[in-house]
Amino acid sequence: MKTLMVQGTTSDAGKSTLVAALCRVFAKRGVKVAPFKPQNMALNSAVTKDGGEIGRAQALQAIAAKVEPEIDFNPILLKPNSDTGAQVIIHGRAISNMEAGKYHDYKKVAMDAVITSHNRLAKRFELLLVEGAGSPAEINLRENDIANMGYAEEVDCPVIIIADIDKGGVFAHLVGTLALLSESEQARVKGFVINRFRGDIGLLQGGLDWLEEYTNKPVLGVLPYLHDLALDAEDAVAIDNNVTNATINIAVLLVPHISNHTDFDALRLHPNININYVRHTQTIPDVDLIILPGSKNVLGDLSFLKNEGWDTQIKRHLRYGGKVLGICGGMQMLGNTINDPDGIESSLKQVNGLALCDFETTLTTQKVLTKITATLLLNNQQTPCSGYEIHAGISQGAALNKPFLTFDESHPHGFMFDGFISDDNAIAGTYLHGLFDEADATSQILKWVKPSASINPISIATHREQQLERLATMCETHLNIQQIISIYEGHNND
Incomplete structure (x- = not known):
């Protein structure tokens, strides 16, 4: 060689x-x-x-x-x-x-x-x-x-x-x-x-x-x-796409330890979708969807989110009919508590979540790493999707009784379902990264966000x-x- x-x-x-x-x-x-x-x-x-x-x-x-x-x-x-x-x-x-x-x-x-x-x-x-x-x-x-x-x-x-x-x-x-x-x-x-x-x-x-x-x-x-x-960024967060007169407006909360923000590339590259990364000291703008992204230090980033006042702004957004999506660490933040008894990610042992949905998360020493296919359960539809999981947390609670997706194959950790959809259909969470990479799944998520919108998503694989x-x-x-x-x-x- x-x-x-x-x-x-x-x-x-x-x-x-x-x-x-x-x-x-x-x-x-x-x-x-x-x-x-x-x-x-x-x-x-x-x-x-x-x-x-x-x-x-x-x-x-x-x-x-x-x-x-x-x-x-x-x-x-x-x-x-x-x-x-x-x-x-x-x-x-x-x-x-x-x-x-x-x-x-x-x-x-x-x-x-x-x-x-x-x-x-x-x-x-x-x-x-x-x-x-x-x-x-x-x-x-x-x-x-x-x-x-x-x-x-x-x-x-x-x-x-x-x-x-x-x-x-x-x-x-x-x-x-x-x-x-x-x-x-x-x-x-x-x-x-x-x-x-x-x-x-x-x-x-x-x-x-x-x-x-x-x-x-x-x-x-x-x-x-x-x-x-x-192309997929190695680490640096891509800039906002600043689409004017967008069909759908999305805010992604830029927490200090944001991870796998390539999740949003297919959205950021779309000419009819405006992505706004909300940074330190900024107020969450008036949007259709707020996304809480993955994080490498969920407890620390959750504390940061609260210090920015974003927790209050998220609740206001929901009162006015907006949607919220949490991905991986972002999903964990939506629950009642996040526990880190073994110091997996930080010195904090427990942080109260946003308490928007009834579940809690405990970080464990065993990290879940898998590529998997699944079926998305939004909009009373069953839509094929695929992606990957990278997380150290296990979530449990009543909110997860209404899952976001079901796995099509045997999960290496024995899970059958993933995530949740809230009873009022305003909040969803999932551990699955790469959710927007496939057009069919993206179409269903955007329909959930704004039923009146008509958008043909891009294929990130084709674009790549x-x-x-x-x-x-x-x-x-x-x-x-x-x-x-x-x-x-x-x-x-x-």
């Missing part, structure tokens, strides 16, 4: 997108290619076919490579649950919560998991396209590094570095990053990619010539700024494929693909 690593001068330089694009480029050329990210820190995750948890970006890259997502594509996933701590997930399974200092010392053990995954993939794939994390030039993080050059040195693979010109200072970013690497690390950097360029490429040529002469490294291509590019093909075409046009092939073919890596 050949290995090629993409590192960036900064976070959001375009590493995830470039790896996804190259996965699709080489897959279309018949190469058996797989994505890989040794260590990812993100609150957007995906469930794999083998019941594990990986970063959302690696699941997207697997789709680009036309392979099923699996745990070895992202052996280490860190899910922050505070400003200084995170849940540590190794090979798809949560092992513990760790503070940053403790995890820094744990990296030597984590590297073993990374190399184990690398070696397993080496037996099955021809090419591994690896995404780094942040920047390789973070001096304070270089000791025991497993995310960037530490991994590259360990497996002896070539590296290309991508930088975002749209933010400015691209030449300083590239030259400065290279200068802060060790001599052996500098030698394995085989070229640069400049991302998000707007304007006349001729005006950039002088800078490209200087960069190549100064560093003795080639510029492998300049990628144009792609307007309206929309269109975007991946767009990316691949861009790379074929603006990157020297043959030179990239020469880089990984000519390097004596695993």
Whole structure:
């Protein structure tokens, strides 16, 4: 197996997108290619076919490579649950919560998991396209590094570095990053990619010539700024879509530890649906639907929600005939209490919920991780749907006697039903992520929200494929693909 690593001068330089694009480029050329990210820190995750948890970006890259997502594509996933701590997930399974200092010392053990995954993939794939994390030039993080050059040195693979010109200072970013690497690390950097360029490429040529002469490294291509590019975000919340005269208006409460907000991509991309992420200090606007999203620290985020006064605003919204939907942690917030006796997510042991529906939730050490098909029970209809569950809580109570959906297959934890619909039909909750990815289920949910509305939902899978093909075409046009092939073919890596 050949290995090629993409590192960036900064976070959001375009590493995830470039790896996804190259996965699709080489897959279309018949190469058996797989994505890989040794260590990812993100609150957007995906469930794999083998019941594990990986970063959302690696699941997207697997789709680009036309392979099923699996745990070895992202052996280490860190899910922050505070400003200084995170849940540590190794090979798809949560092992513990760790503070940053403790995890820094744990990296030597984590590297073993990374190399184990690398070696397993080496037996099955021809090419591994690896995404780094942040920047390789973070001096304070270089000791025991497993995310960037530490991994590259360990497996002896070539590296290309991508930088975002749209933010400015691209030449300083590239030259400065290279200068802060060790001599052996500098030698394995085989070229640069400049991302998000707007304007006349001729005006950039002088800078490209200087960069190549100064560093003795080639510029492998300049990628144009792609307007309206929309793919599953690794972590950052996508901006509001600000649709004027929308048929349906939706507010999503932006709690500090929001997770899997990719749930709302199919809604955000629709031209007739306006999504408004309600932020700190903001008032919930007049909308048809309020969504309480998933959370990695449900008790803490529930306290935040109350401090913002959103609990009072939600109740007012319901009095005026609006609808409320809770997803995963957001559903848990709608009940009477949330208990965390073992400190799974925070130091808080119990927090009173919004008490809008009669049930309570207890967080347990056993996390539910599954992809599953189900039947949605809204509007006195039975509608096929599918999605995935990632949660540590078990909910029980009278409200769940009127479920939101029923599972079509055997649930690994023995559940037959999921969620609830309130007796007055104004509130619903579910543990199922990915609920809006399929058009039929989305149609029923929107009909529940606003029976008079007529909206044809988009298929997120179809949209995703269109975007991946767009990316691949861009790379074929603006990157020297043959030179990239020469880089990984000519390097004596695993």
